[in-house]
Amino acid sequence: MPLKTPRNENFAKLTAGYLFPVINQKKKDYLAANPNASLISLGIGDTTHPLPAAVSDAMASYSKGLGSQEGYEGYDPKCESTLKEKIASVLYNGMIKPDEVFVSDGSKCDIGRLQLLFGTKATVAVQDPAYPVYVDSSVIMGRSGLNNPETKQYAGLTYMPCTPDNGFFPDISLAKDSDIIYFCNPNNPTGACATKPQLESLVNFAKEHGKVIIFDSAYSSFITDPACPKSIYEIEGAKEVAIETTSFSKLAGFTGVRLGWIVCPAELKFADGTPVKNDLGRIMSTLFNGASSVAQQGGIAALDNINQVMDIVKYYLENAKLVRETLDSCGIKYYGGDNAPYIFAHFPGRDSWDAFEEILTKCQVVTTPGFGFGPAGQGFVRISAFGQRENVVEACKRLANHFKK
Numbered sequence: 417m418p419l420k421t422p423r424n425e426n427f428a429k430l431t432a433g434y435l436f437p438v439i440n441q442k443k444k445d446y447l448a449a450n451p452n453a454s455l456i457s458l459g460i461g462d463t464t465h466p467l468p469a470a471v472s473d474a475m476a477s478y479s480k481g482l483g484s485q486e487g488y489e490g491y492d493p494k495c496e497s498t499l500k501e502k503i504a505s506v507l508y509n510g511m512i513k514p515d516e517v518f519v520s521d522g523s524k525c526d527i528g529r530l531q532l533l534f535g536t537k538a539t540v541a542v543q544d545p546a547y548p549v550y551v552d553s554s555v556i557m558g559r560s561g562l563n564n565p566e567t568k569q570y571a572g573l574t575y576m577p578c579t580p581d582n583g584f585f586p587d588i589s590l591a592k593d594s595d596i597i598y599f600c601n602p603n604n605p606t607g608a609c610a611t612k613p614q615l616e617s618l619v620n621f622a623k624e625h626g627k628v629i630i631f632d633s634a635y636s637s638f639i640t641d642p643a644c645p646k647s648i649y650e651i652e653g654a655k656e657v658a659i660e661t662t663s664f665s666k667l668a669g670f671t672g673v674r675l676g677w678i679v680c681p682a683e684l685k686f687a688d689g690t691p692v693k694n695d696l697g698r699i700m701s702t703l704f705n706g707a708s709s710v711a712q713q714g715g716i717a718a719l720d721n722i723n724q725v726m727d728i729v730k731y732y733l734e735n736a737k738l739v740r741e742t743l744d745s746c747g748i749k750y751y752g753g754d755n756a757p758y759i760f761a762h763f764p765g766r767d768s769w770d771a772f773e774e775i776l777t778k779c780q781v782v783t784t785p786g787f788g789f790g791p792a793g794q795g796f797v798r799i800s801a802f803g804q805r806e807n808v809v810e811a812c813k814r815l816a817n818h819f820k821k
């Protein structure tokens with residue numbers, strides 16, 4: 417007997433499945449048909465390098481303590497305030513205050529929770545292409561109409577194309593009718609990283625028109641170019657318009673451990689004067705009971721050993737360099753891979769899924785079709801630099817064998 421309880425009708429608007437389960441299915445289908453294939457995945461952006469011993473030891477030792485009366489803690493572990501202080505000092509150099517930091521179980525969950533801050537009528541602008549969660553969570557919240565099968569865009573959402581023609585920095589004025597601007601920097605999937613003047617133009621636009629920016633800096637640790645800010649709060653006035661969501665996932669290999677944070681500055685206020693931070697505090701205390709204390713111990717150890725953590729980021733950036741050199745040798749134009757772990761390879765005039773299939777079947781390398789991140793990703797595939805060196809070297813060899821003329 418089906419339920420009489422009504423479904424959230426917005427789920428019916430979502431197209432296909434979430435991108436990565438679809439890719440996983442294609443991978444499984446290929447392996448079922450080719451059981452001897454040795455696939456290398458440079459598809460999903462998942463970290464592969466072991467944690468520094470200082471980080472895993474800190475989690476192990478705290479976990480062991482939980483088995484004793486003296487070491488046991490329940491809700492509200494003592495470490496949360498230490499972690500907030502370390503985030504504010506080590507990662508923001510004091511630019512933000514510890515009480516503006518909301519510790520969480522990761523940025524994806526936070527992007528979902530942040531949706532609850534704004535009225536259902538609030539409208540949204542996204543970079544196109546972009547991390548799919550901004551669009552999908554907006555659709556689930558009822559901020560969109562139906563998906564147009566021709567344009568593959570949802571009615572009611574504003575897409576700001578990021579292409580080689582605009583250096584992957586969108587025309588922000590397209591967001592003139594949107595209340596919320598999602599901005600992912602460095603960008604997943606394009607690997608583009610905005611300069612200070614570009615981010616100033618974003619902040620100035622938001623200030624002038626009273627819009628909020630949800631700034632996703634999940635990949636900020638990969639920024640090597642000193643001209644590119646790592647946080648939106650490096651831009652004057654950003655505290656009045658921007659919330660930053662970010663994570664230990666790519667910074668410290670915590671994709672499985674789960675730890676992230678939101679920065680919501682005290683200066684950010686709704687039209688009626690209510691500090692946004694108050695409502696966010698309410699969401700976090702009503703719908704979330706805090707990040708795992710074990711994960712938080714790992715986060716503290718990661719920040720105490722930031723040089724070791726950054727050595728792993730550098731390792732992935734060296735992988736990215738190998739991929740870039742391979743694409744250069746094949747004459748394939750690409751973007752990114754210098755301030756981000758993603759390389760956006762261009763196959764002009766091709767369908768992204770087609771290029772994805774060619775790389776899968778001819779090189780046995782899994783990538784991600786750019787189109788899966790939005791219509792402007794058509795003709796691109798995203799290659800991830802997360803992987804063990806020997807796998808990346810082998811994948812590069814296969815790509816060169818197939819594509820080198």
Ligand code: PLP
Nearest residue numbers: 522523524547604634663665676
């Ligand atoms: N934001 C971006 C741009 C991402 O690419 C990802 C994960 O790939 C996330 C957020 C989610 O990170 P987390 O593991 O903290 O949920």
